[in-house]
Amino acid sequence: MRTKQRQNAKQNTHPAAQNQDSLPHSQIDRPDSAALHAPVSGGSDSASCESAQHSLGYTIRRSYDHLSLATYLSALLLLTACVISLLAGKYPLSLGKILAGDAMQLQVLLTLRIPRTLMAVLGGFALGAAGFVFQTVFRNPLAAPDMIGVSSGASAGAAFAILFLPASAAAVTLSAFAGGLLAVGIALGLASAAGSGSIVLAGIAVHSLAQTVLMVLKLTADPERQLASIEYWIMGSLNAITLSRIPFYCAVCVIGLIGLFLLHRQIILLSVDEAEARMLGVPVGRMRLLVLLLATLVVASVISVTGVISFIGLLAPHIARLLTRDNRLHTLTLSGLLGGILLTVADILARTVAASELPVSIFTSLLGAPFLLYLIMSGNGGGRHVE
Amino acid sequence: MSNNIHRNSSINTVFRQTSSSQRRTDLRSIQGSVSSHNTLAAEIAESTEPAESPICLRVSSLSAGYGRSTILKDVSFCAKQGEITGLLGPNGCGKTTLLRALCRQLPFTGSCLLNGQPLEQMTSRQLARQISYIPQRSGIGISMPVTDVVLMGFNPVLGLLEQPSRAQKEKARGALRAVGMESYAEQDYQTLSEGQKQLCILARTIVEDASLLLLDEPESSLDFPHRHRIMELLTEIIRGQDMSCSDGSTLSEDSPDRRTAFSGKAALVTLHDPQLALEYCSRLVLLKDGVCTTILHPDTDSLPDMEAALSEVYGLIRLRAIEENGRRSLILLPRG
Numbered sequence: 001m002r003t004k005q006r007q008n009a010k011q012n013t014h015p016a017a018q019n020q021d022s023l024p025h026s027q028i029d030r031p032d033s034a035a036l037h038a039p040v041s042g043g044s045d046s047a048s049c050e051s052a053q054h055s056l057g058y059t060i061r062r063s064y065d066h067l068s069l070a071t072y073l074s075a076l077l078l079l080t081a082c083v084i085s086l087l088a089g090k091y092p093l094s095l096g097k098i099l100a101g102d103a104m105q106l107q108v109l110l111t112l113r114i115p116r117t118l119m120a121v122l123g124g125f126a127l128g129a130a131g132f133v134f135q136t137v138f139r140n141p142l143a144a145p146d147m148i149g150v151s152s153g154a155s156a157g158a159a160f161a162i163l164f165l166p167a168s169a170a171a172v173t174l175s176a177f178a179g180g181l182l183a184v185g186i187a188l189g190l191a192s193a194a195g196s197g198s199i200v201l202a203g204i205a206v207h208s209l210a211q212t213v214l215m216v217l218k219l220t221a222d223p224e225r226q227l228a229s230i231e232y233w234i235m236g237s238l239n240a241i242t243l244s245r246i247p248f249y250c251a252v253c254v255i256g257l258i259g260l261f262l263l264h265r266q267i268i269l270l271s272v273d274e275a276e277a278r279m280l281g282v283p284v285g286r287m288r289l290l291v292l293l294l295a296t297l298v299v300a301s302v303i304s305v306t307g308v309i310s311f312i313g314l315l316a317p318h319i320a321r322l323l324t325r326d327n328r329l330h331t332l333t334l335s336g337l338l339g340g341i342l343l344t345v346a347d348i349l350a351r352t353v354a355a356s357e358l359p360v361s362i363f364t365s366l367l368g369a370p371f372l373l374y375l376i377m378s379g380n381g382g383g384r385h386v387e
Numbered sequence: 388m389s390n391n392i393h394r395n396s397s398i399n400t401v402f403r404q405t406s407s408s409q410r411r412t413d414l415r416s417i418q419g420s421v422s423s424h425n426t427l428a429a430e431i432a433e434s435t436e437p438a439e440s441p442i443c444l445r446v447s448s449l450s451a452g453y454g455r456s457t458i459l460k461d462v463s464f465c466a467k468q469g470e471i472t473g474l475l476g477p478n479g480c481g482k483t484t485l486l487r488a489l490c491r492q493l494p495f496t497g498s499c500l501l502n503g504q505p506l507e508q509m510t511s512r513q514l515a516r517q518i519s520y521i522p523q524r525s526g527i528g529i530s531m532p533v534t535d536v537v538l539m540g541f542n543p544v545l546g547l548l549e550q551p552s553r554a555q556k557e558k559a560r561g562a563l564r565a566v567g568m569e570s571y572a573e574q575d576y577q578t579l580s581e582g583q584k585q586l587c588i589l590a591r592t593i594v595e596d597a598s599l600l601l602l603d604e605p606e607s608s609l610d611f612p613h614r615h616r617i618m619e620l621l622t623e624i625i626r627g628q629d630m631s632c633s634d635g636s637t638l639s640e641d642s643p644d645r646r647t648a649f650s651g652k653a654a655l656v657t658l659h660d661p662q663l664a665l666e667y668c669s670r671l672v673l674l675k676d677g678v679c680t681t682i683l684h685p686d687t688d689s690l691p692d693m694e695a696a697l698s699e700v701y702g703l704i705r706l707r708a709i710e711e712n713g714r715r716s717l718i719l720l721p722r723g
Contacts, residue, residue, distance in 0.1 A: 139528045262548045266534070270543060273526020279490055280595075281515030281543030325575060327531050 128339020131313025150202035152210035153183025180300035235359030236307035256298035315368035443653035451495035474670035519597035582613035
């Protein structure tokens with residue numbers, strides 16, 4: 001996508017393209033019905049097509065410049081955060097020692113730091129991108145995966161595993177994943193049975209049901225050990241992530257993300273009024289189910305490994321929209337990149353600022369909220385992004 | 388005056404009788420007994436009109452409603468290619484219901500033929516390709532560049548994962564130029580005024596290239612110049628003619644027969660403003676309480692006939708004609 005735009009921008013550095021600015025306004029503004037009925041592919045009116053091409057090139061170049069700045073800066077920032085995340089922690093690593101072949105350093109890097117950093121980057125990216133999808137599809141700036149019960153379902157699943165299954169991290173993860181999917185399955189099933197439009201209500205019902213299950217499980221838990229680990233899981237942490245635990249969940253997450261990126265155009269169309277979208281050829285009901293299923297799959301695969309991580313899905317898309325001020329593909333990418341940065345930096349802080357590991361959600365909001373506030377205050381958020 | 392009031396009330400009584408008797412009867416039986424009569428009437432009406440404009444949409448004894456309440460009762464009319472057909476009537480008369488039924492968002496009985504094909508037999512995708520629907524206010528709730536809004540119009544012809552091609556982007560540019568919005572192409576749609584938004588949606592309709600355009604009160608939130616601009620553009624789109632003048636002066640002076648040319652497209656427009664409807668529509672379907680009272684042809688019908696028909700729907704009004712450059716313009720006045 002990005003390379004395609006770069007090519008377009010290069011091709012259109014025709015002198016006439018630069019002249020677009022100096023054209024009298026009226027000339028640009030003048031209606032031209034020759035173009036009105038021009039066939040889609042053929043150039044019946046070569047002159048008008050040519051000028052359209054030039055102004056198009058001008059536009060693409062401008063949006064491309066805009067795109068490059070925010071996205072590349074975020075990618076660079078994420079890369080830096082990655083390197084720090086690989087090195088920082090209770091047992092500090094140094095590039096020199098690793099390159100020298102220190103066995104202990106390599107061991108820590110491979111079994112602990114790489115999986116943990118990978119999960120932070122991918123998880124943050126997934127939560128940010130999924131947040132964008134939820135907010136767009138529901139046309140609600142506060143929409144989050146929890147609206148259709150995924151995190152409460154996962155929490156209940158994790159609590160179930162902590163109480164009744166043999167104590168192992170893998171069992172908790174699997175049970176949380178199953179719980180999250182079960183909740184979403186019930187919500188989407190109810191919604192498709194009751195007709196579209198009821199999806200939020202179905203989600204609320206399932207969400208409160210899962211919360212109740214969680215409450216009952218907490219009541220029966222042993223307050224010393226089990227209750228504490230349930231609470232700790234719910235607060236979210238990237239502690240104790242090992243290489244063997246994550247491949248399946250990473251694969252699910254990546255597949256879901258690819259699906260979401262491919263369906264980006266449809267996601268934007270889903271933000272349009274239902275009647276209008278249907279007359280634009282969008283099978284609204286089915287498409288909404290598919291997109292939400294992919295988005296919740298992505299979220300479930302992340303939080304079943306990390307526990308519930310709050311605020312990223314809310315903060316990252318808003319920051320991305322304020323920076324790009326459109327909802328094109330790069331806004332989705334930027335939501336993901338910003339989510340990745342937030343989670344990676346939050347995780348670095350969670351394991352370095354105190355003697356013991358802290359819940360990562362504390363830092364995701366501590367980092368993200370001030371930045372969002374700054375963007376709003378600085379007037380960057382003049383335009384409405386989500387109604 | 389008193390005579391008029393009496394006439395009006397007697398008309399109302401007739402309506403009340405028809406509607407209550409219909410309410411008592413089951414929808415299906417209405418369809419069975421009346422449809423044959425109505426299709427016949429529609430066919431007779433057609434045969435008396437010039438044969439060169441083929442029919443795009445033929446609606447025969449359509450009844451539709453929400454849940455159990457029937458809003459539209461047994462409506463029949465045709466929309467011809469190259470013509471703007473207006474739907475006129477007071478609030479709650481069923482204008483929007485009719486459009487929603489044609490978009491298949493409401494269950495209906497009766498028959499709707501779009502280019503000879505029954506509406507209910509078409510797939511959603513076929514429907515989206517053949518009908519372009521322009522709501523009162525477009526429900527685009529998130530920020531996006533104007534170009535992207537126009538490019539949405541290509542969705543019915545694009546594959547699920549396909550992106551708009553270069554040629555399609557150029558065509559979107561051309562459509563924006565045609566409605567005079569090219570300089571806004573990269574601006575955020577949410578920052579536009581209502582009039583500009585409507586122009587932008589009209590550009591989307593141009594690229595959609597559908598054979599039937601359904602517009603739901605396109606003029607309702609627009610100021611005076613934008614109302615006429617929208618209707619002029621609509622006329623251009625429907626006629627498919629090269630109009631390179633933005634002020635529309637050539638429209639009214641050169642072509643008194645502007646409403647009869649055709650391009651293969653037809654428009655069905657619900658309008659609140661009868662003045663605008665008389666000015667731009669070739670035929671007017673008058674609705675009252677869900678029943679089609681009359682079908683007017685503003686170009687040919689006599690002034691008293693139209694005045695009577697419009698009075699039936701809107702209460703008493705006066706209709707006056709002014710001649711200018713050999714063209715008749717109609718003016719609607721409240722009763723004096």
